[in-house]
Amino acid sequence: MRIPPMFDREGSSLYDDKRNQNHRNGTIIDLGHFGKEVDTPQLQIMTNNLTLMYRQMVTNAPCPSQFFGAAYPLGTEPSPGMGTIENIPHTPVHIWTGDTPRQKNGENMGNFYSAGLDPLFYCHHANVDRMWDEWKLIGGKRRDLSNKDWLNSEFFFYDENRNPYRVKVRDSLDSKKMGFSYAPMPTPWRNFKPIRKTTAGKLNTASIAPVTKVFPLAKLDRAISFSITRPASSRTTQEKNEQEEILTFNKIAYDDTQYVRFDVFLNVDKTVNADELDKAEFAGSYTSLPHVHGNNTNHVTSVTFTLAITELLEDIGLEDEDTIAVTLVPKVGGEGVSIESVEIKLEDC
Numbered sequence: 001m002r003i004p005p006m007f008d009r010e011g012s013s014l015y016d017d018k019r020n021q022n023h024r025n026g027t028i029i030d031l032g033h034f035g036k037e038v039d040t041p042q043l044q045i046m047t048n049n050l051t052l053m054y055r056q057m058v059t060n061a062p063c064p065s066q067f068f069g070a071a072y073p074l075g076t077e078p079s080p081g082m083g084t085i086e087n088i089p090h091t092p093v094h095i096w097t098g099d100t101p102r103q104k105n106g107e108n109m110g111n112f113y114s115a116g117l118d119p120l121f122y123c124h125h126a127n128v129d130r131m132w133d134e135w136k137l138i139g140g141k142r143r144d145l146s147n148k149d150w151l152n153s154e155f156f157f158y159d160e161n162r163n164p165y166r167v168k169v170r171d172s173l174d175s176k177k178m179g180f181s182y183a184p185m186p187t188p189w190r191n192f193k194p195i196r197k198t199t200a201g202k203l204n205t206a207s208i209a210p211v212t213k214v215f216p217l218a219k220l221d222r223a224i225s226f227s228i229t230r231p232a233s234s235r236t237t238q239e240k241n242e243q244e245e246i247l248t249f250n251k252i253a254y255d256d257t258q259y260v261r262f263d264v265f266l267n268v269d270k271t272v273n274a275d276e277l278d279k280a281e282f283a284g285s286y287t288s289l290p291h292v293h294g295n296n297t298n299h300v301t302s303v304t305f306t307l308a309i310t311e312l313l314e315d316i317g318l319e320d321e322d323t324i325a326v327t328l329v330p331k332v333g334g335e336g337v338s339i340e341s342v343e344i345k346l347e348d349c
């Protein structure tokens with residue numbers, strides 16, 4: 001949960017001056033970070049981090065389509081939905097590391113165009129790659145895709161002689177074939193399933209606006225709650241095993257030169273304390289890594305965001321309910337975020 005000390009020695013080739021100076025000297029990385037300094041106690045930051053890791057690796061990623069993100073075949077709309085760990089911890093580590101206090105665009109790590117200028121970028125991305133291995137070790141249906149389009153996708157890199165070098169996804173599934181493997185490490189998040197803190201039971205959804213009245217939402221400038229009907233309730237173990245219940249946010253639009261982050265909770269009202277994420281009702285967060293474009297003008301992006309909620313509904317005791325309450329809490333940039341619609345779908349796992 002810290003930047004390794006060797007990256008923090010001034011004068012070393014691993015050091016980069018364009019990092020947030022408040023986050024040096026072994027400061028604990030805040031995966032809940034949203035670009036502002038907040039007075040969250042260290043213990044709370046650590047429990048938030050463990051909760052976020054559990055959500056991204058376990059709860060929200062029971063199937064390959066959640067972990068890897070939605071399919072993006074040629075000819076379809078961009079940003080069909082990113083993978084769980086691309087969202088978190090990948091993006092918050094970028095934002096947390098970048099020099100937001102002194103650089104216009106959070107350079108280096110906090111912006112897409114400049115992130116690779118910081119040597120830490122490569123360590124960070126190797127760590128994300130390591131989490132791919134860890135995810136497969138959890139078991140269940142957590143395995144690589146067999147889709148040929150995915151396996152045969154190609155990327156160009158450069159070798160040590162600056163010659164282009166082609167790599168297919170299928171060549172990169174087993175790191176041992178590439179000559180390396182990751183040393184076993186403790187995974188404290190594996191057993192960090194948040195426990196239910198309230199005993200209030202089901203929130204009265206009759207007093208909350210239905211999803212059809214709230215969306216399309218013009219701006220997420222404050223916390224909002226809505227009720228939404230599930231496609232099925234009281235699902236059997238076998239049904240849950242075959243299909244995952246997916247809370248889907250369609251066409252989230254915002255200016256992607258800005259950082260946005262919002263949290264999603266189930267079965268709580270708008271007064272929820274969103275600084276404490278270690279609760280069963282916390283479903284997940286959406287985060288974005290800013291892209292500064294050549295001309296630096298606004299650039300509206302439209303994305304789909306999905307959250308797997310089968311385990312969550314079990315843990316909160318909502319499996320038998322037809323209608324549930326969802327609350328969105330903007331952390332940063334919400335005034336520039338619009339959302340066209342929200343639905344719950346069952347997807348093959």
Ligand SMILES: [Cu+2]
Nearest residue numbers: 090094115125
């Ligand atoms: Cu990155």
